[in-house]
Amino acid sequence: MAKWGEGDPRWIVEERADATNVNNWHWTERDVSGWSSECLRQLLLAVRVEGAEGVCQLTDVPKLDGEAWINNRKGKLIFLYEWQLRANWLGTSGAGVKFRGTVDVFNLSDENDMDDLDISVSLGKDQPNTPLLDLMKRTGTQEVRRVLGDYVRQLKSEFSQGMILPTAGGPKKPHPDAKKSQIQTTKTQINPAPRCSSGPAPCSSGVRISTCSFSLKETFQTSPDELYRTFINQEFVQVFTRSAALVDGRRGGRFQLLDGNVSGEFTQLVPDQRIEMRWRFRTWPSEHYAIISLELVDQGDETELRMECRGVPVGEEESTREGWTRFYFQAIKQTFGY
Incomplete structure (x- = not known):
């Protein structure tokens, strides 16, 4: 070839x-x-x-x-x-x-x-x-x-889509705005439509940006304490992300993972019950963080994780939702058999 x-x-x-x-x-x-x-x-x-x-x-x-x-x-x-x-x-x-x-x-x-x-x-x-x-x-x-x-x-x-451009006499592509209201759903999604905030949120750099919120729910075949450790223990994080990570699993402790693309800070930790964090993706506006809470609910033989994410820049909600589903939830299940 x-x-x-x-x-x-x-x-x-x-x-x-x-x-x-x-x-x-x-x-x-x-x-x-x-x-x-x-x-x-x-x-x-x-x-x-x-x-x-x-x-x-x-x-x-x-x-x-x-x-x-x-x-x-x-x-x-x-x-x-x-x-x-x-x-x-x-x-x-x-x-x-x-x-x-x-x-x-x-x-x-x-x-x-x-x-x-x-x-x-x-x-x-x-x-x-x-x-x-x-x-x-x-x-x-x-x-x-x-x-x-x-x-x-x-x-x-x-x-297959996007590589073949419209021909000179062919039909025009629909305007991008026509698809704005279409939301891709996933099996872990509670509310398929993102909730946009009533007003723009300021970030530390002084720039005000519009933000959205969304929720996810996932069930894991493990105990709350085991799932809790999976999110705040550096060794566990490095295993399911399959890359080097820095994780300080204390209140106020910072984390950085996935080759530095994700970073943030733990703001509240209730062992085996709740994790709250300031979380950002590298390409977001400088110093802008979303607020993420993970609630762990004991269901006997399994644990239900309820995630609330607030303050995601408008236009980033789909990629953020899919990223959490794929690189956190699915990765944890595939790696540890949860």
Whole structure:
């Protein structure tokens, strides 16, 4: 396969707001490697298989080498991707004995069908033989093949829109304002429509901005004290975010995680019951923080988490909601089995 991103510059044009790529004649291309890496990790870490031998689950993805591009030539989309990856798996036998191993995929590529993928499953060094290896080879490889197929389908559906520009005589795109009232819902959402504040809120820099609020609710198969520690303990946070983090789990203690994209301060901590914090994303206006409260409700065999988020800049509510759902709630469940 030819190297992506290389070609005669006369045939490569940038995406432009004035849509000058008339009738999609020129060759446009888009690098979607970053999106692909994140999508592949999320899909792979959700792989879990169970059988008479026990349970196996992928725990991390230490190797993910490759790239993905989308090209548009004369209105035809061409999807180019090539990946080599390795995932670690943890198996637990019916007797509770744990075993570790790896799954390697050598040829995830647009040139190969899913049935042609070369998937290798092995036990870790010095690990004794176990029927769990047969479970991973028999059922685990099928599940890995399935989620990799999901990646390809998501790649094509996610980016089919926007790469092909309107033609000179084609219909116009609807005005962006027409979609402002449409809200994407998630299973964890209590109130699908954000509540906009009655007036703009000032931030420390003196700039007044309009803000919104939203609520989320999620159930975890664990105790309140265990879930409480998951949010305020630095080691726990580093595990479920899979990155370095700084977390001072005391009232007034500060935190920074996800490569510095998220930061804030704990303002109130009621052990095993409630966490309140000032929370911000790096791209928000300087020194502007949302106020987030997490209430932990004991439901016997599970814990219900009720989240209230106030002061999110207007236009950021959807990405903030989805970020909490994906990088906090889903990540915690996938990592710790809650």
